[in-house]
Amino acid sequence: MNISKIANLKYFYKHTENVTKTLSFITFFLFIAGIFWGLYIAPKDYLQGDSYRIIYLHVPAAWMSLQVYIVMAVTGFIALVWKIKIMEIISIQSASIGAYFTLIALVTGMIWGKPTWGTYWVWDARLTSELILLFLYIGVIVIYSSFSDKRQGAKISALLAIVGLINIPIIHYSVEWWNTLHQGPTVTKFEKPSAHITMLAPLLYMLLVFNLYFVTVLIKRVRLGIFQREKNTKWMENYLND
Amino acid sequence: MNSIIFKKEIYTYFRSMNYIFLPLIFFFLVISIFPLVIGPNKSLITKIIPGIIWITMIFTTLINSVNFFKDDYNNGVIEMYLTSEKSIEYILFLKIIICWFFTIFPIIIFIPIVSIMFNISLHILTAIFLTLLLGSPILVAIGIFGSALTIGISRNNILGPIITVPFYIPVLIFSASAIESVSNGLPNDLQIYVLLSILLLVLPTMPYLLKYTLRISINN
Numbered sequence: 223m224n225i226s227k228i229a230n231l232k233y234f235y236k237h238t239e240n241v242t243k244t245l246s247f248i249t250f251f252l253f254i255a256g257i258f259w260g261l262y263i264a265p266k267d268y269l270q271g272d273s274y275r276i277i278y279l280h281v282p283a284a285w286m287s288l289q290v291y292i293v294m295a296v297t298g299f300i301a302l303v304w305k306i307k308i309m310e311i312i313s314i315q316s317a318s319i320g321a322y323f324t325l326i327a328l329v330t331g332m333i334w335g336k337p338t339w340g341t342y343w344v345w346d347a348r349l350t351s352e353l354i355l356l357f358l359y360i361g362v363i364v365i366y367s368s369f370s371d372k373r374q375g376a377k378i379s380a381l382l383a384i385v386g387l388i389n390i391p392i393i394h395y396s397v398e399w400w401n402t403l404h405q406g407p408t409v410t411k412f413e414k415p416s417a418h419i420t421m422l423a424p425l426l427y428m429l430l431v432f433n434l435y436f437v438t439v440l441i442k443r444v445r446l447g448i449f450q451r452e453k454n455t456k457w458m459e460n461y462l463n464d
Numbered sequence: 465m466n467s468i469i470f471k472k473e474i475y476t477y478f479r480s481m482n483y484i485f486l487p488l489i490f491f492f493l494v495i496s497i498f499p500l501v502i503g504p505n506k507s508l509i510t511k512i513i514p515g516i517i518w519i520t521m522i523f524t525t526l527i528n529s530v531n532f533f534k535d536d537y538n539n540g541v542i543e544m545y546l547t548s549e550k551s552i553e554y555i556l557f558l559k560i561i562i563c564w565f566f567t568i569f570p571i572i573i574f575i576p577i578v579s580i581m582f583n584i585s586l587h588i589l590t591a592i593f594l595t596l597l598l599g600s601p602i603l604v605a606i607g608i609f610g611s612a613l614t615i616g617i618s619r620n621n622i623l624g625p626i627i628t629v630p631f632y633i634p635v636l637i638f639s640a641s642a643i644e645s646v647s648n649g650l651p652n653d654l655q656i657y658v659l660l661s662i663l664l665l666v667l668p669t670m671p672y673l674l675k676y677t678l679r680i681s682i683n684n
């Protein structure tokens with residue numbers, strides 16, 4: 223398959239309709255399976271009891287919030303440099319998905335924080351950086367929506383996303399900069415994992431499912447973005463009439 | 465040519481002294497409002513005054529730089545700069561430095577007066593002074609970047625700050641940590657060097673970023 227063909231808005235819109243349906247079904251069932259695995263099959267934590275199980279939503283959401291930002295910035299960079307229309311749409315559409323992931327990570331983190339730390343919110347480095355990440359996402363979304371010329375808005379918000387990528391390393395290294403309440407990373411320590419494999423496996427599985435979910439929703443939203451941008455063109459009219 | 469632009473920038477500030485005095489007055493006004501809200505508890509105010517100074521500095525730079533390019537944009541001067549043969553990076557660099565020098569630098573000079581009003585000890589004052597000296601040019605540069613991003617939007621008074629504030633956070637963290645180290649009797653070399661490195665990173669790269677942003681904003 224030719225990449226330049228997929229980058230064509232018309233080609234993309236016509237050929238992804240069935241793909242999204244299949245992907246939605248697959249994601250839904252895999253997600254149900256992952257929830258079942260995490261909530262029933264995975265063993266109880268000796269310290270936190272059952273309350274740790276929210277990790278299966280919290281950690282993948284937090285991970286995705288960073289990953290989607292990188293996707294947004296990289297596609298924005300491609301859109302700015304090579305002026306590919308579909309990349310502009312991907313960049314701006316992943317902004318709102320990423321904002322939702324960040325919100326999920328924050329809310330589940332707060333719910334998790336109540337039984338383990340005794341408070342919903344602590345002003346420690348990671349929570350604060352996640353909040354700042356949410357503000358960065360909101361900035362990108364808001365600046366896009368304030369432009370009446372959507373092409374220019376997409377360019378400006380892509381530029382903002384690229385510059386905002388500076389914030390990502392700060393989020394990652396903030397754990398080492400400040401010694402605070404939040405526990406250090408448990409997943410990335412491969413030489414001596416602090417989580418047991420029976421707990422870790424569902425987590426990595428959920429991460430994959432979240433990735434799949436992101437791709438599915440992204441394709442759907444990109445289709446919507448293409449529709450909004452091209453709704454007055456001839457081919458869209460013909461396609462919708464068929 | 466360069467000296468003409470340099471003189472033009474300086475004259476715009478000198479023609480109306482408001483450009484110089486208004487940020488200063490705003491800064492002192494906001495600083496003196498804080499005790500009214502917090503209460504006249506002297507030890508509490510002395511403890512949190514470095515943070516208050518920094519927050520007020522952020523407000524001042526934000527309000528100061530929201531409409532930084534507005535006049536030049538409406539007059540078409542930016543198009544002139546972008547199409548001229550002279551390097552616009554140089555002009556933008558001058559604009560950042562001169563804006564900082566005439567609006568923010570007077571505030572930093574007057575910080576010792578604030579320290580008398582709020583009973584700040586000398587070594588903390590030195591730390592505040594140093595962090596402001598290194599940090600405020602970064603704030604100004606990033607604020608100008610925010611105003612360049614929102615140049616094409618007609619009502620951007622709130623939008624610019626929303627976009628800009630998240631980028632201020634590294635500067636804030638290191639300045640606050642530098643002041644806190646001093647007040648705990650620890651050395652703050654690390655934080656000062658980090659601030660200096662951010663400054664040396666932001667100042668030379670910002671004109672290029674601004675040029676690119678202005679190009680996108682104007683080519684529509």
